[in-house]
Amino acid sequence: MNSYLLKRIMVLVPVLIGMTMIVFSIIHAIPGDPAETILGQKATEQSKQALREQLGLDKPWLQQYFNYMGDLLQGDLGTSIRTKTPIAKEIMPYLAATLELTAAAMLFAAFVGVNAGILSAWRQNSWFDYTAMIIALVGVSMPIFWLGLMEQLLFALKLHWLPSIGRMDQRNPVESITNLYVIDTIIAGQWGQLWTVIKHLILPSIALGTIPMAIIARMTRSSMLEVMNSDYIRTAKAKGMPQFLVVYKHALKNALIPVLTVVGLQTGALLGGAVLTETIFAWPGVGRYIYEAISSRDYPVIQTGILVIAFIFVVINLLVDLLYAAIDPRINYK
């Protein structure tokens, strides 16, 4: 197990180096003068030239790449061109915001998805099964943009149940310690604030989590159906075991492996795909951070941002692989 872990971590290195090369070349292939974009239409030619020199944009790109990698290895993630602040310092609050949103969305997607999948399989061809699968089908094809605006319209504007934007009530702000507000409010013991923070999380995490929820539901259902037809389940049923236990204890354990893969992949996809949700709900996350960097040609931020997401994605995949072994002892890594 430990040597497997080590091997897996070693594999990460070329993957990440490959990522840097791909991201770097794509970004530099985008047309447009970063100096003009950064300084705006109203800047003078002189200051644009000075900026190019200062950023090293006048150097050949291979040299730029090696400079970048050299800095990266020393732990320097670069400095944002637009805000002139070190990215390592700047990215943390964004990352925390995205992690909080992604976690909430995944929690929603996994709980609702897995349970809907199980119930559909358990009551195959029932009205519940049909309804759930139709909802799942609609959920997969629902544009996040539209869903988000509709949620705001219904739950915020019409019903006044939930806030429509942001992470907290600005009139009564939360002191940030970790920037994960759910945790911050718990640490501070501010339960009223915690409830406000959770209310702010509900709409965006449903918008973000709907697609993975639908995918997970369908995956769980088919995986469960397969397991439910196997011999050991028939045996369990024949022993007169209560059906609830058969489903939730015996069947679920084996059906969960492929579901776990999907959950892992979807979490990674959520990290990258949060841009739209973050825009609609004014959520100051890493998706918007990168999006704004792209529109202002902030090369270092785009590079580092994508790299950080790729890194988290790879780590999640690693965790999923390790979880397989924990759930199913038959899986081992010799």
Place this chain on the structure above:
Amino acid sequence: MKKWSSLALAVTLGAVLTLSGCGGDNNNNAGTEATGSNAAATAAPESSPEAAAQQDTLILGRGGDSASLDPAIVTDGESLKIGHQVFDSLLEYKPGTSEVQASLADSWEVSADGLTYTFKLHPGVKFHDGTDFNAEAVVFNFTRWSDPASEFKFEGDSFDYYDSMFGPEGSRVIKEVKAVDATTVQFTLNQPQAPFLQNIAMTSFGIASPAAIKEKKENFKNEPVGTGPYVFKEWKRNDSITLDRNPNYWKEGLPKLNKIIVRSIPDNSARFNALQNGEIDLMEDLSPDDLSTLEGNTGLQKIERPPFNVSYLGFNFKQKPFDNVKVRQALNYAVNKQAIIDAFFSGQATAAVNPMPPSLWGYNDAVKDYEYDLDKAKALLAEAGYPEGLPDPVTLYAMPVSRPYMPDGKKVAEAIQADWEKIGVKTVIESPEWATYLDDTKAGEKDDIYMLGWTGDNGDPDNFLYTLLDKDAIPGNNRSFYVNEELHTLLINAQKETDQAKRSGLYKQAQEIIKADAPWIPLVHTTPLLAAKANLKGYVPGPTGTEYYSEIYFEQ
């Protein structure tokens, strides 16, 4: 496994229960949240009167975040908006206009030759850090902006507005800034500059605390210190900026609110939703499409910013046949501006005749527009040698982004395409991504006609006519590559002339020349829309897009 699934069920159940519990919770909510000192009107826009009475916090929603909080190093409007609250300049614009009036300088004298400006400063003003504002502080700031070797010009900074308003290094307008005594500061110029006072009043030339710059160094752009009505408190990037009331503000009785929170909410519809839900009090850039919803809501009000912009189609003189004035005039005759305004601006725009807005002094009312007349257009094309219309399709660059002067460039381009089709001009619309768009139009190799616009910076016609259409602006903002020596002489003379009546005459002449040469098709001057809670008072929208929040208050 059993534990896991029962936990899952418990949490799911819990979530369902709390969600369904939300509905009945509405009144409770308002009760508990109102315990915060200024938590009025969180739950619903129709807040109770006593809640509204205590509201002393303004939450403003806007489309983007600031790039930096030091107004001297930025050129983007979002950054300047905040700078405007934290800093005061020597002079300021009268709210809602582009006329200058006293601010940190109580009075000023100009020498007869227009080369010396002596400002008398307001005594007893303090920066937010408690240090004194005085003539030395003014000298410090101007030296910081003009001296390329200044130790307070930090890595990556450039003082672009200083360079563009007072000339780049080597051709500075300001020769020297001198502290005569603690409250008198004297500017000596190398040459007269007519818009000098207009320029001095810009937010970019807000006076910063020298002590704070020395202490905070490059961090000053994240923690600004000025003399303005609001004190910077906190900046959560891409989320919100919090400003607190300056209790020692030197203008009596101001500011009226205790706190201002400026939130970035990029999506126009989401921002409007948040306003309707009472999460923000004031929003910028309302989509014209949402106007009818706004007008149907008695809890909200519409605020119109004075039109101080122009959007236009520019002809690229580098491409044939657009170097031919008859062709340009023909296409001018073939654009139905009123139809465009009705279809895409919900009436929130006026047809543009000249390259500058009618509210600006020096505007020439006598200039007649090329009215919509397809027969005249065809006749002119025939005179130019194209009786059957243009032989090749025209490449029309339409803006890929939304701007205050042009919310949807592509749709407008399509309407114009249909008009031109009628006189035998085929159009191919291209909308590359924004940075490429600006590069391409600046190089002038790919586009035949391009769409663009401008919002005035400082209330001087020079900032429209010279900046956009003079030969000095090539390469740069003159993306038409339009050169007219007569116009150039006029504009340069107008810069040197200090008598405003004479300058006005020169600019009127300039507009006639431009109309006859038709380097552009001026399209519209838009009225940008804002929306606010009905009880918000004292907000005077400024034409240049920056305004003082110090007079805003909430009525009972």
